[in-house]
Amino acid sequence: MPIVLIVAEQQPDGNLRKASLNAISAGKQLADKAGAELHLVLLGKEPAKVADELKGSGAKAVHLGAAAELEHYLAETYAPAIAALAQELKADYVGMASTAQGKDLMPRVAARLKSAMATDITAINGSGADVTFTRPMWAGNVFAEVKLTTPVKVFTVRATEFAAAAGGQGAAEVKTFAPKVEASKTKFVEFKEVKSARPELTEARVVISGGRGTKGDFKEIEALADELGAAVGASRAVCDAGWVPNDLQVGQTGKVVAPALYIAAGISGAIQHLAGMKSSKTIVAINKDAEAPIFQVADYGIVADLFKVLPELRQELAKLK
Amino acid sequence: MKILVTAKRVEDPESKIKVKPDGTGIVQEGLKYKINPFDEIGVEEGLRLVAKHQGEVVVVSIGGKEVQEQLRHALAMGAHRAVWVNHTGPLDQLAIAGLLQKVTEKEKPDLVILGKQSIDDDQNQVGQYLAEFLGWGQATFASKVESLESEQEKNKVPAVTLTADGKAVRVVREVDNGLATLECQLPAVVTTDLRLNQPRYASLPGIMKAKSKPIEELTPAKLGVDVTPAIQVLKLSSPPARKAGIKVPDVAALVDKLHNEAKVV
Structure with missing residues (x-):
């Protein structure tokens, strides 16, 4: 067999x-x-x-x-x-x-x-x-x-x-x-863990990601994530800029996620980002630019400033409880 | 230090990739081609290492004569000379790693730096196959602790560092939940992740100089490698399109949709 x-x-x-x-x-x-x-x-x-x-x-x-x-x-x-x-x-x-x-x-x-x-x-x-x-x-x-x-x-x-x-x-x-053990020409030096109290990006039911539109300010994204028990993600641009740790990157070259709900805040929607989240069940896009490509894959879009939308969304969601 | 870097020719990552109606390939018309972005990061890292420790950067590409464009690009960035493995037709990762193994054995570099994956196949395999074929150590997904807006980056400091005795490289790797650091005895294979560096632009003098830099031509036959593919690509298709969504006027409408229609909150 x-x-x-x-x-x-x-x-x-x-x-x-x-x-x-x-x-x-x-x-x-x-x-x-x-x-x-x-x-x-x-x-x-x-x-x-x-x-x-x-x-x-x-x-x-x-x-x-x-x-x-x-x-x-x-x-x-x-x-x-x-x-x-x-x-x-x-x-x-x-x-x-x-x-x-x-x-x-x-x-x-x-x-x-x-x-x-x-x-x-x-x-x-x-x-x-x-x-x-x-x-x-x-x-x-x-x-x-x-x-x-x-x-x-x-x-x-x-x-x-x-x-x-x-x-x-x-x-x-x-x-x-008994595993076959061979000598290695490479030595392990250290592992630095990025600790987070939030769920793993690839395992979370809800993911909220921030892009360039956040200008590096993730406070509102984190607050909404805490309200929903969600994981926080990010676009490549904000990881490259060093605003958030690299392992938050959602995209073809970062993490591929498929949560029940994906909220993209201030993310324009580059091809490589879309490849990492397109399989999400429901996608919400929040962006000031009505022409942003992220709206083409979003089930629900709001054309507005994320710093206005996110606190309001958090308050409205809290009311549902 | 002698460093071998790769320069695969790929479709411009900004271009729209469409599958041919019969599923036998992608529509080539109107496409632009570039050096694989991850390879470009590898070329940059090689140049930084050689700027610091002296030596030579040799760039290799495999393909028809059009790949000379990517070799010239790497030469214009500052690579010293190029090796072109002339071959047209499909190649799988076993064949590519086999060819690179022979080129490596011929060139005897201290370090081979490759992109972690090419943005067409997205296989993420060749560096690891090559390391195993050569019996060398590997450090994949090389990154760095500092951001791409840091002083180190502005000063073009290499992120891959030589140990004090010069016999090994220390590499910070991007892995799940954090960063892992390895020390690989030289010679070794390193593959690059996105945040290793920001590749330089080719300067005008660099482009002029590149025109007279040598490109050596080899073939799979000359290298003695059988490149018959062991992977058959049977059919290409487009991903299922998402149905068009709607724009909602305000947060209250959004919460209503999420709660009552999508039922996700």
Whole structure:
């Protein structure tokens, strides 16, 4: 039986990165279509910590590879360990969520397996040996259906396009293995976390983003985010200017989000920003410029100053409670 | 320091990309072409490193003779010489990384700097494939702590820094929830993220000088690389269009729509 191997990811704080569950559900869909068995792998110093969260995901087995050398993620140490396991299991597909780690790691795994790879898949088509992937190109202006023709096929998953797999208890068998550890020419120095009390951008139900129109003043955006329990995002221009941390950037080259409600305040709507939020369920645009391209994708638009609209919106929304 | 940088030819990021009705490609008419913006950031970083530590920046591109335009652009920015791998027809990331591996083995640079992705394919793979093929360390998504409006940026200080012994580079990477710092032994592969630097404009003297800088021509056959694609692109399509929205007169109308129509608040 063909094997689909999905790589789950532990955050620096030891918790499971939620996007892993979306990648696992893509893996399950792929396994069903290809008539394959789903396996998961988790590497780290203490991967057993989150193994329980993966048992109910519909996988046949969860492979845990623990090693002191794997404490800090490095592509050079993780890639040999995953490639060796994939070879041992005779995996036909190896995939992971399109997180920063997924994007860094999977091409290196693919290179080791002499395999072709599809990045950021948004759909799985066909069945059996004829499975193909759909993936975005040109900042989401084009979607391509691609077929990988190497014996092993590698991919990363755009998390917002697949529902999260169920976590918790289930039938998956937890197995430990000794990961292949290779010396690395790269040394981990440090990780500086940008801490936020708000929900993760890619996981939030509501996202409020600010653009150049804020002139760097995010107070009203943050106040509205607090009212709605929303995540705060930003356009590339305001991240480049250093007004807000880089990891708030929504766009093709930043985070791709698909919340139930996306509010764009003072964002003109450059192609590369639209690519990062076009899949949101409901989009609201607030901009002084009636001609701003953001209005072309917005369900509801207000042509007005965001500094007038946002406080009013916050007060009106508070009344609904 | 010897630094190899890449200069892929891509559609201008500002241009409107349309899919041909039969789904076999994109409409080429009226499109303008540029150096991949992420590669341009790589060229800039290479130039800054060489300005500080001496050395040479060699730029490489793969494609038909039209890619000489992008090579000349990098040469006009200040790169010293160029390598052109002459090939027409589709290439996948395995093939591109294979070609770059051979060019790297020939040139023996201390550092290869590539864009993290090209804005046409958006695959984000070649740098990582190349590092693995070469058995080198990798630092992808290179960024910096300072903003693009900082003094460091105005003074064109390289964000990729050499360690005191000169045997490794220290790279700040943009990752989920923060910034990670790595130290890669040289030689190494670095891929650039958006906020690594603001690339310079080519000056008029730079453009004049670029005309006489050498471009070496190679081919996949000369490099001994089989470039038969392992990725088949079966069909291109446009994303589903969002239905046209409406403009609402005021906040009260907006809240009413969000509450009663979209039911999201």
